Structure formats: structure tokens, C-alpha cells
Amino acid sequence: MPLRPVLLLLSSLPLRNCIDGCESSLLQKRSSHAQGVQCPGLKQPVSRAEAPRAFDSWETSNSLYVNEDDNFAFCLIPKNAVSQWTKLMTRLEYLTLDVQHAYYEIAEDGWAADKAWNVFSNKAAVRAVFLRDPLERFLSAFLNKCTDTCNSGFCLGAGPVKNMSSSSPVSFREAVRTVKSLGPKGVINLDTHWKPQAYHCDLHERIHEYTDVGLMQLGNLAESAGCLLEKAGLQWLNVDDKNHSKPFWQVANKFVEHDTANLLKQYYTPEAAATVMQAYKADYDLLDELQFPRPQWIQEATGEKMDERKCGGGRKEGIE
Numbered sequence: 001m002p003l004r005p006v007l008l009l010l011s012s013l014p015l016r017n018c019i020d021g022c023e024s025s026l027l028q029k030r031s032s033h034a035q036g037v038q039c040p041g042l043k044q045p046v047s048r049a050e051a052p053r054a055f056d057s058w059e060t061s062n063s064l065y066v067n068e069d070d071n072f073a074f075c076l077i078p079k080n081a082v083s084q085w086t087k088l089m090t091r092l093e094y095l096t097l098d099v100q101h102a103y104y105e106i107a108e109d110g111w112a113a114d115k116a117w118n119v120f121s122n123k124a125a126v127r128a129v130f131l132r133d134p135l136e137r138f139l140s141a142f143l144n145k146c147t148d149t150c151n152s153g154f155c156l157g158a159g160p161v162k163n164m165s166s167s168s169p170v171s172f173r174e175a176v177r178t179v180k181s182l183g184p185k186g187v188i189n190l191d192t193h194w195k196p197q198a199y200h201c202d203l204h205e206r207i208h209e210y211t212d213v214g215l216m217q218l219g220n221l222a223e224s225a226g227c228l229l230e231k232a233g234l235q236w237l238n239v240d241d242k243n244h245s246k247p248f249w250q251v252a253n254k255f256v257e258h259d260t261a262n263l264l265k266q267y268y269t270p271e272a273a274a275t276v277m278q279a280y281k282a283d284y285d286l287l288d289e290l291q292f293p294r295p296q297w298i299q300e301a302t303g304e305k306m307d308e309r310k311c312g313g314g315r316k317e318g319i320e
Contacts, residue, residue: 039227041220042128042212043290052120052209053202055113062192064201065089065107068115071122072232075129075201076107078193079137079144080216081225085130088229088237088248097239120209126232127209130225131197131287132216133295134280136260139267141193142175150311154191173306176272179279187279198282207286215292218260222249261297269303 066073067089074089076082086102093106119125132140146155146169156175179187179194188199198204207213212231214224226249229238240246268276273295277284287294 037227037231039212039214039224039231041217041224042214042228043292045208045210045213045290048208052117053206055116055120058111058113058116060108060111061116061201062105062108064111064116065093066110066112066116066119067092068118070232070234071119071125072234073116073119073125073127075203075210077129077131077197077200079140080130080132080197081221084248091237092234097237097241097244100241126211126228128212128214128228128232129201129203129207129210130214130216130221131283131290131292133287134197134283135268135273135276135295135298136264137197138175138179138194138276138280139172139264142172142267145193146170146172146175147310148312154193156190156194169309169311171307171309172267173272176275176306180275182279184279184281188282196280196282198286203286204282207289213290215287222247222251225249264295265297265301265303266305267303268298268301269306270298270301272303272306273298273301 063076064073065076065086070092072092074085076085076089083102086104086106087099090099090103090106091097093110120127142156145152150169155170156178182190187194187196189195192200203210212228214221214228226235226238226247229235238248240248240250284294
């Protein structure tokens with residue numbers, strides 16, 4: 001893996017593929033996959049008889065992180081706790097807990113098609129992804145890219161993608177209108193934050209090649225994520241940055257969970273929710289195949305914030 005200037009954010013990182021230079025104490029962190037671990041909230045897709053598809057057509061991947069040494073693969077999807085998961089994968093790649101920031105090129109820099117095929121054809125490997133309800137993910141992207149950082153150029157407008165650096169903020173109604181005009185086929189070509197989850201890591205064709213699929217929900221994310229790491233023999237990663245006696249994945253505050261549900265109702269109307277669900281049909285097809293529940297709050301949605309226009313403070317509204 002080539003080093004880039006961004007790696008100055010990481011201190012004293014040993015390269016995984018070094019031999020004599022790696023600290024033995026770090027290498028000893030590796031452990032075999034835990035046998036018989038059942039993780040609440042994780043689904044095991046029905047596998048198919050045929051061999052996994054080859055990755056020869058993939059020149060690179062900025063979403064699929066593969067670690068052949070630990071028989072582990074993880075699909076990193078923006079707006080699905082990607083910063084947290086990328087930080088953990090950076091720890092794993094460099095075998096150190098001394099990682100201050102997520103290194104977002106970790107999947108791309110370590111990509112190799114043969115390495116990916118080896119992990120995906122290994123019956124003992126753990127291959128995982130966390131999905132998110134598309135309505136919640138869409139609102140999270142809006143608050144982050146159209147409100148919190150509305151001049152970033154990644155906000156949906158009259159576009160499909162409108163550079164907001166020279167125009168006023170858009171409303172949530174306008175973002176919904178945009179995906180309605182694009183439809184299920186058009187949203188596939190959107191920026192990675194808005195792109196359907198089904199088209200990250202080719203999940204629409206490969207979901208059956210994964211061993212564990214979770215649904216990102218505040219109430220059970222910490223338990224499911226921690227259990228996944230234990231199942232993969234990577235529980236050493238699940239420690240807090242500053243206090244290693246505490247887990248990295250913390251149980252969400254019930255008030256935050258409640259606020260998120262209320263926020264969804266305030267931005268959506270039942271009609272707007274139906275529009276976004278239709279645009280992201282590919283994602284709901286995945287969730288339905290895995291028998292994850294559909295959102296229950298839609299008929300209580302009131303949409304009083306649909307026409308708000310503001311720049312700044314999106315993350316303060318309680319949804320990441």
C-alpha cells in the first residue's frame with residue numbers, strides 16, 4: 001500500500017506487509033474467527049451454489065475493504081457509519097490503535113482483485129456490510145451535504161448534482177423532487193453519498209456472497225457491530241480512542257434515537273417518503289430480501305421542515 005501525505009494523520013504506522021519491521025505485539029492481536037457466535041441483528045444471506053463472481057473487471061474499489069491476512073472483507077458505504085468503520089479498518093490495516101482519523105482511501109489503496117477473490121471464495125472468511133434504511137440515509141445526506149456543508153458541491157439541487165458554492169441553500173422538498181425526476185435508474189449515477197447502497201460493492205448482484213449483513217439502527221448498532229468484530233476475531237479493534245477499557249461502539253442515547261425518529265417525521269410527508277422509497281427501490285429490494293423491517297413512522301410524518309432553507313447546523317439536528 002503506498003503512503004500518501006494524508007497518512008501523516010496516523011502516527012507511527014507499521015505497514016501490514018512488512019515482515020521484519022512489524023511489531024510482534026501487534027501481530028499477536030490477530031486471532032482466529034470465533035466459532036458459533038450468533039450476532040443479534042445480523043442476517044446471513046442465503047448463499048448460492050455457484051462460485052463467487054470474479055473481480056477482474058474491478059480496476060479498483062473505494063468501497064470494498066479486503067484484508068486477506070485476517071480473512072475479512074467489509075463494504076464501506078457513505079452515510080452508514082462510514083467514518084467509524086473506516087477508522088477501524090485503518091487500525092486493522094496498520095495493526096495499531098494509534099489512529100487519529102479515518103483514512104478514506106484505505107480500501108482503494110489496498111485493492112487487489114485476486115486478494116478479494118480469495119477472501120470471497122474462502123468459506124471461513126467473514127464478509128460483512130451494514131445497510132441503512134434509505135429514508136434515514138437520504139435525510140442524513142441532505143443534512144450533511146445540503147445544510148451542514150451546503151457549499152461543498154455535493155448537495156442535490158435542480159441538478160442532478162448542483163454546486164451550491166454559488167447559489168442559495170436548497171430545501172428538502174427540492175432534494176426529493178430531484179430524485180423523483182431521476183427515478184431508480186438515475187440515482188445510480190449520483191455522488192457516492194446519494195448513490196443507492198445496492199450499487200456500492202455491487203451489492204445488488206453480490207449480497208448473497210456476504211456472510212453477515214446488519215441494519216444500521218441506533219438502538220442495536222453498538223451490539224451488532226461489536227459482535228461482528230468478535231465473530232471475525234477482531235475484537236481488539238473495539239476499544240475507545242482515549243480509554244481502552246471502554247468499547248469503540250457505544251450504545252446510543254435513547255434521547256438521540258427518539259430525536260432521530262422525530263426528525264424524520266418533520267422532514268418527510270407520507271408522499272415524500274413514498275417518492276424516495278420508489279427512487280431507492282433497489283435498496284428496499286435488498287432489505288426485503290433480507291427480511292429487514294420497513295420504517296413504521298411514515299404515516300405519522302408531518303413534513304413541517306420540508307421547505308426550510310439554511311446553511312449550517314445540519315449535524316446539530318441529531319442525525320448523522
